[in-house]
Amino acid sequence: GQNIDQPTEMTATEGAIVQINCTYQTSGFNGLFWYQQHAGEAPTFLSYNVLDGLEEKGRFSSFLSRSKGYSYLLLKELQMKDSASYLCAVSPGAGSYQLTFGKGTKLSVIP
Amino acid sequence: DGGITQSPKYLFRKEGQNVTLSCEQNLNHDAMYWYRQDPGQGLRLIYYSQIVNDFQKGDIAEGYSVSREKKESFPLTVTSAQKNPTAFYLCASKVNTEAFFGQGTRLTVV
Numbered sequence: 186g187q188n189i190d191q192p193t194e195m196t197a198t199e200g201a202i203v204q205i206n207c208t209y210q211t212s213g214f215n216g217l218f219w220y221q222q223h224a225g226e227a228p229t230f231l232s233y234n235v236l237d238g239l240e241e242k243g244r245f246s247s248f249l250s251r252s253k254g255y256s257y258l259l260l261k262e263l264q265m266k267d268s269a270s271y272l273c274a275v276s277p278g279a280g281s282y283q284l285t286f287g288k289g290t291k292l293s294v295i296p
Numbered sequence: 297d298g299g300i301t302q303s304p305k306y307l308f309r310k311e312g313q314n315v316t317l318s319c320e321q322n323l324n325h326d327a328m329y330w331y332r333q334d335p336g337q338g339l340r341l342i343y344y345s346q347i348v349n350d351f352q353k354g355d356i357a358e359g360y361s362v363s364r365e366k367k368e369s370f371p372l373t374v375t376s377a378q379k380n381p382t383a384f385y386l387c388a389s390k391v392n393t394e395a396f397f398g399q400g401t402r403l404t405v406v
Contacts, residue, residue: 218395227386227397228339235393272339274395282327282346283354284390288338 187211189287191273196293197263205258205290207273215278219247219258222270222289231258231271260292268294298323302387302398309374309381309405317372317401319387328370329388332356339386345370374403381405 188210197203209217216235220228234240234249234256246259258271270289277283300321309315321328327346331339341354345364359378364370370389374381382405387398 216393220397227400230394230396233393233395274339276390282390283341283344283352284327284329284388284395285341286331286339 187275187277187283187285189273189275189285191271191287191290193288194291194293196295197260199263199265199294199296201263202259202261203263203292205260205271205292207256207258207287209254209256209273209275209287211254211275211277211285213277214251215276217247217249217256218274218276218284219245219256220272220274222272224269228272263294265294265296268292300387300389300396300398302385302401304401305399307401307403309403311405312376314373314375315403317374317385317387317403319370319372319398320368321370321389321398322368323389323391323394323396324367325389325391325394326367327390328364329390330354330360330362330370330372331386331388333384333386342372342385 190208219231222228232247239248244261249256270291272289273287303318329344330342333339340356342360343362345351351362361373385401
C-alpha cells in the first residue's frame with residue numbers, strides 16, 4: 186500500500202522561510218510531486234523530484250531523499266499569497282501510473 | 297494552448313440520478329486520473345487510466361464508472377449507487393515528470 190504523511194497545518198510570517206515536510210512509504214518509487222492549492226481552486230504543479238537532492242525554482246525549492254522516504258518543500262521570502270494548501274504526491278512506478286496524494290499541509294502566512 | 301478542460305464547473309444533481317463529468321486534455325498525456333476532494337480533505341483517487349481502453353480502480357471506485365475510448369477524453373459517471381456524491385471532482389493527466397489538473401467540477405446533490 187501507499188502511505189504519505191504531511192503536517193496538517195503550519196503558520197509562518199511574511200518574509201520568512203518555511204519548510205513543509207513529506208514522508209512516504211510506497212511499494213515502489215517513480216517520482217514525487219508538490220502542488221499548491223488555494224481554497225476552492227484546483228492544484229497547480231510546483232515541482233517534481235525523482236533523484237536525490239535539491240531542485241530550486243525561484244522562491245520554491247524541493248528536496249528528496251529516496252533512502253529516507255523523505256521530501257520537503259522550502260518556501261523563501263514568504264508572501265501573503267503563499268497562504269494555501271501544499272500537497273505531496275508520489276508515483277510508485279513499477280509499471281503503475283498511480284499517483285497518490287498526502288492529505289496536504291495548510292499554510293497560513295501572517296503579517 | 298495545451299491543457300485539461302473539465303466541464304461543467306458547477307453541477308447540481310437530484311438524488312437517484314446518474315451524472316457524467318467531462319474531462320478532455322490536449323497535452324498528449326497517456327495517463328489520466330479522477331480524484332475526489334471533500335472539504336478540508338486531501339485528494340482521493342477514484343479511477344485512473346494508463347492507456348486507451350484500459351482503466352484501474354483507485355481507492356474509492358464504488359459508485360463511479362469511467363471510460364477511455366479516446367486518449368484525449370476520460371469522462372466520469374457518478375451513479376446513484378454513490379451514497380455521498382457531493383464533493384469537488386478533479387481530473388488530472390500525467391506523462392513522466394509532468395502532471396496537471398483541470399479546474400475541477402463541484403457537484404452538489406439536491
